[in-house]
């Protein structure tokens with residue numbers, strides 16, 4: 001059976017879609033330069049489908065505000081790309097733009113201090129803040145089939161499971177305008193995203209080794225993290 005070609009933007013040498021250096025008067029980029037793995041070539045109908053979504057007034061306005069926010073993250077004049085806002089500042093500005101009043105933080109139990117600091121900052125900036133940590137519910141890990149030998153605290157100790165589904169349900173029930181993920185683990189974050197109903201953004205992801213900066217391993221993948229590139233564990 002012939003293998004289906006996957007979109008591979010990450011390997012694109014031409015980035016035709018960005019149309020760098022062109023003026024509006026020049027129009028869109030020439031499609032004949034697209035590489036074979038380009039999603040614009042492989043799935044053109046998807047872009048037509050997405051364009052229809054942007055015609056929905058609420059979607060269009062949200063997308064517009066997000067792009068205005070992106071623009072405001074840079075110092076004028078346009079074109080020099082000098083950044084000026086941290087992600088937290090961006091989060092505050094974007095929430096104001098959207099008219100959000102109540103924000104909900106879903107955070108890791110290992111980020112109590114950060115969640116407290118974030119709550120303080122958001123409250124000082126006029127928002128009502130809900131926060132719920134991953135261990136809420138105090139459900140022992142045995143409930144999801146974790147063996148005594150798989151508990152970090154030790155076989156005899158109580159260890160509450162991370163409960164991202166309950167976190168999402170609490171965020172849903174408190175009717176926040178925007179949910180903010182702060183440091184949830186891989187997998188737990190996936191479940192949280194699956195069950196969370198309000199609009200959701202991410203302030204930080206968990207990386208225990210790299211001070212919650214997972215890209216550090218990529219930046220060092222030619223040196224200390226080169227083992228990642230060999231595929232060897």
Ligand code: SF4
Pocket residue numbers: 008009010012013014015016017018034035037038039040
């Ligand atoms: S959309 Fe097409 S042109 Fe743009 S980066 Fe992806 S593969 Fe390259």
